[in-house]
Amino acid sequence: MILAAGLGTRLRPLTDDRPKALVEVAGHTLLEIALNRLRTFGVRDVIVNAHHYADKMIEYLKANANFGMRIEISREEVLLDTGGGLKKAAHFFLETDENSREPFLLHNVDVISTIDLARMMQFHRANDALATLAVQARETSRYLLFDDRGELCGRQTVSAASEEAELVRIAEDAEPLAFSGIHVISPRLFSKMEEDGVFSIISTYLRLAAREEKILAFRADDSYWRDLGRPEHILQAAEDIRDGRYSLA
Structure with a gap:
């Protein structure tokens, strides 16, 4: 699940006419960056919560054919915060047989990192955790x-x-x-x-x-990590990409 429903008030004026998920870094939206990163680790099914300019996010995903993934939108008429948003989306993770339910990733849309999500998932399973938080x-x-x-x-x-x-x-x-804003959850x-x-x-x-x-x-x-919650953070991330400290590939 990608948490993307926030108002993005810290990102104003960039979010005056769009959700924070559609703010761009080096020509790519935060949502695209998050989806591509998840896809790199084999994720194909994603639910994204939306509130602020939700229709623009839906249109964007449709125009990009959901980036080749199965994507469901959890639309929040009232902002539910991280816990409420996850609970509203529970059906997405409970639709399979109880015995085959796998741990899943919960990822803030406004962070980028090189954290090894596969190793994090392996750590979570090996320790039979209820939740594992990247810190x-x-x-x-x-x-x-x-x-x-x-x-x-x-x-x-x-x-x-x-x-x-x-x-x-x-x-x-x-x-x-x-x-870091990245969880693995059972x-x-x-x-x-x-x-x-x-x-x-x-x-x-x-x-x-x-x-x-x-x-x-x-x-x-030892992993690269950056919060993209403010305009100056967006500029710094773009500089990191230009200088090779972070790669979008």
Whole structure:
């Protein structure tokens, strides 16, 4: 699933007349870049949530023959946030026989990276995790906290004025790591989602971590990663592509 329903307010004025998924980097839309990357790892079936200028996204996909993939749109009349958006799209992942349901990727449309998604999926399966989150040791204002087994145990918010930590279970030396916006999720998560309406998937993860469910960190410290949430980030990503630090191929 590609999360693409946000208003893209941080990207204004680029999103004044289009969804953030159709903002371009080096001549390619964020949606095209995300789809091509997923296809590189063998993904052929994708659901994309949409809200802001949803019709433009639908027309764009139709004009590009869905980039040769099976793509379904989950249209949100009201923005549901990451957790609500995923829960609304649950049918897409539960349409097969229960015994054959495979883990799936959840990917923000406004990030690019060289994170090895195949290795991440393998790590998730090998550890029988409920969810696996790609994380890095880099500076951010919002950290997730992981214990010495790499299991989620809390979160931390950092500002110029203060640091606030929330631990959902006891953990010594919890390590703060920056989340990349890329998840591998087991479909059994849906039966454990008690939240309804508008909610963050991180809140669900923290509630489940408090119940000893296995929400794991996948370390991707050596991978290229960039958030594309602001116009200056788009310009920097285009420069990275020109300089060979990131490839769209």
